[in-house]
Amino acid sequence: MKNDPRDSSLSSQPGSPEAHSTPHRFTLQRVYPALIFAPLFYVFIRYFPPLAFWGLIVLVAGLAFWEFTKVTLSPPPTSRVSAICIGSIGILLAVIQWTTSLDPIMVATVVVVALLMAFMLAPQQFRQRLPRPAAIVFGIGYIGLCLGHLLLIRKLPSGDLLIFFVIVVTWAADTGGYYIGASMGKRPIAPRLSPKKTVEGFLAGIIFSVILAIVSHVWFLPSLPLFDCLIIGILLACVGLLGDLAESAFKRSAGVKDSGSLIPGHGGILDRIDSLLLTAPAFYYYILLSQNPAHYYV
Numbered sequence: 001m002k003n004d005p006r007d008s009s010l011s012s013q014p015g016s017p018e019a020h021s022t023p024h025r026f027t028l029q030r031v032y033p034a035l036i037f038a039p040l041f042y043v044f045i046r047y048f049p050p051l052a053f054w055g056l057i058v059l060v061a062g063l064a065f066w067e068f069t070k071v072t073l074s075p076p077p078t079s080r081v082s083a084i085c086i087g088s089i090g091i092l093l094a095v096i097q098w099t100t101s102l103d104p105i106m107v108a109t110v111v112v113v114a115l116l117m118a119f120m121l122a123p124q125q126f127r128q129r130l131p132r133p134a135a136i137v138f139g140i141g142y143i144g145l146c147l148g149h150l151l152l153i154r155k156l157p158s159g160d161l162l163i164f165f166v167i168v169v170t171w172a173a174d175t176g177g178y179y180i181g182a183s184m185g186k187r188p189i190a191p192r193l194s195p196k197k198t199v200e201g202f203l204a205g206i207i208f209s210v211i212l213a214i215v216s217h218v219w220f221l222p223s224l225p226l227f228d229c230l231i232i233g234i235l236l237a238c239v240g241l242l243g244d245l246a247e248s249a250f251k252r253s254a255g256v257k258d259s260g261s262l263i264p265g266h267g268g269i270l271d272r273i274d275s276l277l278l279t280a281p282a283f284y285y286y287i288l289l290s291q292n293p294a295h296y297y298v
Helices: 028-047 050-072 079-098 103-121 123-129 132-155 159-184 199-219 226-254 269-273 276-290
Strands: none
Touching: 028 050, 028 159, 050 079, 050 132, 050 226, 050 269, 079 132, 103 132, 103 226, 103 276, 123 226, 132 159, 132 276, 159 199, 159 226, 159 276, 199 226, 226 276, 269 276
């Protein structure tokens, strides 16, 4: 992540994009993509074979990586380099899909998340000191490894339902924090990274995620105990906030507001999956370490 003229850190002072952006409002433009993609996603997970789901994750990861390089690297990689990197992500996801050994994935994920937290603490210094090849390798690991945990969740008993659970709970925390924080938020939770993220929005996100976790238990996943729903709701709200702030650090260090414009009203693919990149691993390891996964058969 070499020096870039955009590297001047954005702040909430006048003149920054976030200072001039309008307050968050509920708009149908934000709802339409969910109404279109949610049923398609359900059909894809529920009725298509694992290979098709792997292909879907490769597509999403490839688009997210392309947006990641546009934000973090100047100039972005050439088309040839991008194709090689996306192919590498596909190979990484294939290893995750068909592996029989979990230990290397766990260790690599811990390393990637540790580097991500280091970037959040000092985005400018980290960006300037990380060589360009290392930044590309980090992006492959960050997006490929983290998103690949959806493949691991899918392999658990009732994995299709567990995927919907983690997505719904993550979405609930994001939505609660987005709207409640915008209308009632007073105290910024990380003003250097994202001035509009507030303590009030974070607490609302926890409440929303716990409620949706309990609703999911009643609706389609009764085998997940209510106590676990409470813990997971809190866990995913906290971890999802870190994922959101991590992407905000990338965008702030580059001086951009969104990672892309592929999804109307939502920004880019990376803007939509930033929280999921951390909640998917957190959820998977919670299930793996706290209970026997066979407990979640329905």
